[in-house]
Amino acid sequence: MKGKELGVYHHLVDNRDIMLWQVQRQVDRLEGQSIKPNSETIYEDAKILLGYFHWLNEQGFVTNVQVGLRTWRANFKSKRMLSYIQVKAKVKIDANNIRVLDKKSRQRQSDFLITEGEIKLLLESYVDPVYRCIFNLALGTAMRPMDLVKFPFIGNRANKHILSYSEMDNGHKTTSYTVYESKGNKDRKIVINMEDLKALEEHYITPYYGERKKLYKKKYGHSCPPDILFLNKKGEPVTEKMIASRTNDAKKKSMKVDPTFRPHLSFYQTRHWWPTQHIIATFGERLLTENLEVMYLATAQAIQNQMGHEDIETTYKHYIDMARVIMMVHRGHSLDLIKAPALSVGQFITSLSLPTGIAKPDFSLQEAG
Incomplete structure (x- = not known):
């Protein structure tokens, strides 16, 4: 598109251009061994671009982009695609690949359950x-x-x-x-x-x-x-x-x-809260002392029903690990008060007593002054 006027961009670009744009971003990223932008960001940015072309098409503008096609999305998990990008980026096979960079990107984020504070x-x-x-x-x-x-x-x-x-x-x-x-x-x-x-x-x-x-x-x-x-x-x-x-x-x-408030937190954190609360309520201190494999089925089914997941095994084990960490943090601090799901959200949060010297948060939903 070099040398082309901005006003004719939407006439010239097609689905292949959008895919090549995604690939080039990965090439540039791999060459620089950078964790940004990660594969998910590249994909989400492409979705925004497709949304723009979808709007143009609906408004009657002529474009070469067919939003209904799925071929525009670059599959960065494909071995063939990964090999192509590595060649374009002139990176040796033993260098950090896209998957490693994506893992590093995720590690930079603290995905631990949203805290009371x-x-x-x-x-x-x-x-x-x-x-x-x-x-x-x-x-x-x-x-x-x-x-x-x-x-x-x-x-x-x-x-x-x-x-x-x-x-x-x-x-x-x-x-x-x-x-x-x-x-x-x-x-x-x-x-x-x-x-x-x-x-x-x-x-x-x-x-x-x-x-x-x-x-x-x-x-x-x-x-x-x-x-x-x-x-x-x-x-x-x-x-x-x-x-x-x-x-x-x-x-x-x-x-x-509060500058320590984690920037990646979103409304979706609420989806992580419920299963973690449910597991803590169900198993309590047994999370730290027992092999819970035999207990998985019934509780996993309850979480599956509540969250609407079809395959719950991997997700459920993730929440088991998260619940164990929380229990370890709060062990010895009023764990006998944890009675959910017979507790509401506010009651459950309050029941987790904080270490000495840290004030208990007020979870009133009253409008802030």
Whole structure:
């Protein structure tokens, strides 16, 4: 594209150019033995570019890029592709290859479970309290954003029992909830702690939902449907994109307040929290003293149902290791208080007593001043 005007770029580029661009980025990276940009970043950047061409095509502009094709994605796991890149980069076979660089990139990130302090700071950094409540519900259920935005004020079908906490049968510590058309267009039944629904009512439904329903009606000309619960300050239904954007804003704010706040943390950390909490609650100190192979099946099935994973074995063992680390950190500090899943998110966090001299965080969801 050298020497070409910017205005004609979209006329000239095609799917092959996009693939070659990805390959060249890997060549440059390998030549410099750099961990950046990693393969995932290169792929995500290509997706952004494809999104641009998809928009152009929808707007009637003429392009040579067919967004529906899958051939544009460079397969950096292919031995043939790796060999080609190494030759182009003039790197010997015994040099660090792409996979090694990707591993180094991941090692630069601390993927340990989001901490109590980080949760507290992130919750305080959300400007709109609806996102704090969504984050809290995600911690307690492991639901994806695509599922959370569909959580109803009043449920129907298998969820017809879902109402405001004060109107539900509070005789049980948990209740079932059916997630419809989740990832892969699949349905699954999960468990929600009633205390998390109580927190949702106290910190969002009672103080904010009524007024936001009025804004919704004013904006859209009709009453807010009962299958929509989460509305932002403008009365607009919260979307997945809004959750990602507002969480990113809250993360940036958190990093300014506390420079040690890890920059790679995202809303998806809530998905890691639930299974780790569940494993700690199920096994307790036995995590450190027993071989848990015989216990895997039942607990793995519970996590599989809650998270919607098809193949849980590798993921489950990862969470076992994470739970063991947490138990080692907190061993001897009020482990007898861990009773989840009979505990809500807030109760579980509070039950993990911190070492002497470190103040216990306040996990109130009240709007930050």
